[in-house]
Amino acid sequence: MFASAGDLEKYAYCPLSWWLSKKHKVVYKEGVKKHKEIQRELKEIQKKESRIKFYEKHILFFATASTILAIAGLALLGSVENVLKYFFVTVALFWLLNSAFFLYRGSKAPPILKIRYEKLLLVSSMGALIVAFFVILFSIAPNKEISKFVEILSLLWVIIASLIFYRSLYLAEKIVEKKIKYAPLESEIEYVGTDAAEEIISEKYELRGKPDYIIRVGDDYIPVEEKTTERNAPHLPHVIQLTAYCMLIEDKYGKSPPYGIIRYKNVQFKVPYELRWKEMVLELKKKMEEDLKRGEAHRNHYNIKKCKNCVRKEFCPERLA
Ligand code: SF4
Incomplete structure (x- = not known):
């Protein structure tokens, strides 16, 4: 089964949120508008x-x-x-x-x-x-x-x-x-994940996805993920998503990116492409496949704050807040 980087991000947040996302699409109009604007400028x-x-x-x-x-x-x-x-x-x-x-x-x-x-x-x-x-x-x-x-x-x-x-x-x-x-001035914009852009697929890792964009710095291809929220540190589900993009790039270009970039509204982080994150991506993918086979997924945490901030809480039978 090919898992998308976006689904892995949702699953890393809460397996139930990922499960509910299949039926309940939540569209942030402002986020979509912002992404379109970024894509237009990058193109x-x-x-x-x-x-x-x-x-x-x-x-x-x-x-x-x-x-x-x-x-x-x-x-x-x-x-x-x-x-x-x-x-x-x-x-x-x-x-x-x-x-x-x-x-x-x-x-x-x-x-x-x-x-x-x-x-x-x-x-x-x-x-x-x-x-x-x-x-x-x-x-x-x-x-x-x-x-x-x-x-x-x-x-x-x-x-x-x-x-x-x-x-x-x-x-x-x-x-x-x-x-x-x-992007740094010396870099080149290699790929922009517009609607028309081709999805990147990795046969090796059975992953797929469209990074917001990829820049080329020297011989390295670096995925960049734009987020419309503010943060003081990289959010774990975003690190998972970015690592999945690094894996796609590794397979597509035959060279591992040294890091990926997450750009929040207030700050940006270079997240090193490390084995621990890669293993976590593969572990989450395995769990997703098991949930799919079982035909159900459940909350895996006791974090009230997470449920409070969850975009699918109104549809959730297991919510804590
Ligand atoms: S409300 Fe809580 S339990 Fe339900 S999907 Fe969201 S994070 Fe998971």
Whole structure:
């Protein structure tokens, strides 16, 4: 039997609550709304990050193409009038100033933007170098119309490359504020558990589920569970649910996550993926299967507070409060 991480969470709270949940669905409108909003923001971040990657791939293409064109232009070089020479000198100076600006911004930027500013600086410096190189060569070589055309084309390509970088940087700056709310800036959002998302299934552990989202930090895939309540410490049923997600990830990606994250309204916790929690998940799963076979489940605690806070107490024949 494949158990869902959500069911394990309910079972860990109280087996009877899990049993009653089959007949009595309790929907928190506010919780559902909040989760939808989080999913929408995460999908938007994911979309923008993939667009940035697309731009970055293309910038390399444009920068390479402009360099090739510049080299081709050198082969066909000709002399130019003074006006054109001064034009190139001005453009070269502009590129140098541009580079200095990106150098300054890069030194003040957070790590995610720093990399982008550095790339921008690289392209900008490349543009300056190419144009300056042309100025020197134009001064010493004979004039050839075709050479002028190729060199101007090369310059245009560098400009296009820079415009794409500006766009990429603009997008990166826009998502920083949003992303920092949900995940470290150096991470990538790998999966968002929307309604349309595919459920993750583990044949090995016979578990299934949809984490709220999964982030990739280096080589590690980390499940993140969003809760709409406030807490001072991780709640055991939530740790069980998160551990079940860690088990799903371990089976799906072939690598155990070092920890999972539970984000409460007021605080977030990194919960280590430990054997004791894993064993508890498997033990609860076994008990669930036994209850299913028997066709009944009962309260397994004497905690009045638990019953007071239970969302299914009004349907419960064994409640303590
Ligand atoms: S009211 Fe108490 S006994 Fe009943 S389902 Fe809830 S926690 Fe369990």
